[in-house]
Amino acid sequence: MLLIGSxxxxxxxxxxxxxxxxxxxxxxxxxxxxNDVDEAAEYNGEVRRNAxxxxxxxxxxxxxxxxxxxxxxxxxxxxxxxxLLAESYAASGPVYVNATYDGPVxxxxxxxxxxxxxxxxxxxxxxxxxxxxxxxxxxxxxNLSDVSNDPFRIVVxxxxxxxxxxxxxxxxxxVTAVDIDVTRSGTPLAEATCQPFSGxxxxxxxxxxxxxxxxxxxxxxxxxxxxxxxxEHGDRVRGKYSIVTRGAPNNGVPNCASPPQNPxxxxxVWSVNVxxxxxxxxxxYTNGQNVSVYGGSEA
Numbered sequence: 001m002l003l004i005g006s007x008x009x010x011x012x013x014x015x016x017x018x019x020x021x022x023x024x025x026x027x028x029x030x031x032x033x034x035n036d037v038d039e040a041a042e043y044n045g046e047v048r049r050n051a052x053x054x055x056x057x058x059x060x061x062x063x064x065x066x067x068x069x070x071x072x073x074x075x076x077x078x079x080x081x082x083x084l085l086a087e088s089y090a091a092s093g094p095v096y097v098n099a100t101y102d103g104p105v106x107x108x109x110x111x112x113x114x115x116x117x118x119x120x121x122x123x124x125x126x127x128x129x130x131x132x133x134x135x136x137x138x139x140x141x142x143n144l145s146d147v148s149n150d151p152f153r154i155v156v157x158x159x160x161x162x163x164x165x166x167x168x169x170x171x172x173x174x175v176t177a178v179d180i181d182v183t184r185s186g187t188p189l190a191e192a193t194c195q196p197f198s199g200x201x202x203x204x205x206x207x208x209x210x211x212x213x214x215x216x217x218x219x220x221x222x223x224x225x226x227x228x229x230x231x232e233h234g235d236r237v238r239g240k241y242s243i244v245t246r247g248a249p250n251n252g253v254p255n256c257a258s259p260p261q262n263p264x265x266x267x268x269v270w271s272v273n274v275x276x277x278x279x280x281x282x283x284x285y286t287n288g289q290n291v292s293v294y295g296g297s298e299a
Contacts, residue, residue, distance in 0.1 A: 036282030039095075044287050047085070047099045047276045054081055055293045059268040060137075060242065063114055063256035067107055067267045074269055075101050098277040105290050108136060108270035111253050112242045113263040116143065119152065119234030119241065121263060122252065126234065128241075128263075129249050132159040132226035136270070136294025137244035138205040142168070144176045144196045148236035151181075154205070155230045156220050164223050166205065168237060182208075182217050192217045200239070244268055244294060269293055 058077050064070040078101035089097045111128045113119070120126070129135065140154075147170045154166040163185050171177035171193055178201055182190040194201040197212035204211065208219030220227065229243065241263075248265075256264035271292045278285040 036280045039280070040278040040283050040285040043089070043097060043278050044276050044285070044289075047274065048289065048291055050081065051078070051099070051272065051274050051291045052293050054078060055269050055272060055291075056137075059110065059244070059293070063110075063112060063260045063264060063266040065255065065257050065260070067104075070107075070267050070269065071104065074272075075103075094281055096277070096279040100275040100277075102273035102275055102288070104269045105271040105273055106246075108244050108246050108268045108294070109248045110137070110242060110244045110266045110268045111249060111251060111263060112256075112266055113240045114260065115262045116238060116240065117262055118236075118238050119231045121234070124235045125230065125232045126251070127228060127230045127249075128243055128251050128253070129227060129229035129245055130251050131249065132228055133249060134225060134246035135206065135220070135227050135229075135243065136246065137242060138220060138229070139203065139243075140205060140239060140241045141200060141202045142178060142237055142239040143200055144170075144178050145199055146238035147178050148233075150233065150236055152234065152236040153232040155232060156205075156223070157228045157230075158223055159226055160224075162223055164218070164220055166217075180215070180217055184218070184223070190217050246270060 082099040165183040194215040202211040
């Protein structure tokens, strides 16, 4: 069961955009409702934050053959969360709360290599994001024992022609570490050495942070989007990756039908409608809101 307050899901780092139209109405015959109003507003914010965390976990926990498969899973997880939340609030006093998953406002697309392989697809050089697109998630998981002495490059270009380049090579003194040289429009920008965790490094390229060591570098988000992404010499590394885009890339990667190919394209919930209810002796509150899961546009 997923009670988000107790979940340690390491990849929860993107921003949140919320639009809501709520109504907090004091209950009749109650004179002092300020504390209840504050608690209702706090509850709404808690659900808003946790909805995003829950949906990122749902989007990335597996690959989905269809939007309906994804939506069924998301609705089930959200129902479990809402039930546990209601039990928690009820145990603290005469309070009824409910959080309802009203369904996606928009879907996105996740190009994912879910099994260990090199980073090729038909050729050593290819573009998993082949035209300008909004990117909400860009994570690579490298097996450092399979990083070559010759560079593997990721090039990200925006719609003005500006580029961010990431060049990965095996560290010369530590065979299980990786050196990363970062350039911006061809000009050297930064260098980083990422040490292994269980022989791997897990990098968020949007923010330029490693989840498995202290290395950091300028992220893709330092440059305005939308973005295209190209892998160069993908035969020089092995590992996994996951790139979430708002629009569907025309990259030749098939949908994640059963059994899913590797890589494949899986739907994600990009933004969602959620309704929260909070009722206590002092206040009655219902709020409908749109939550942007990856921090980009909602529609």
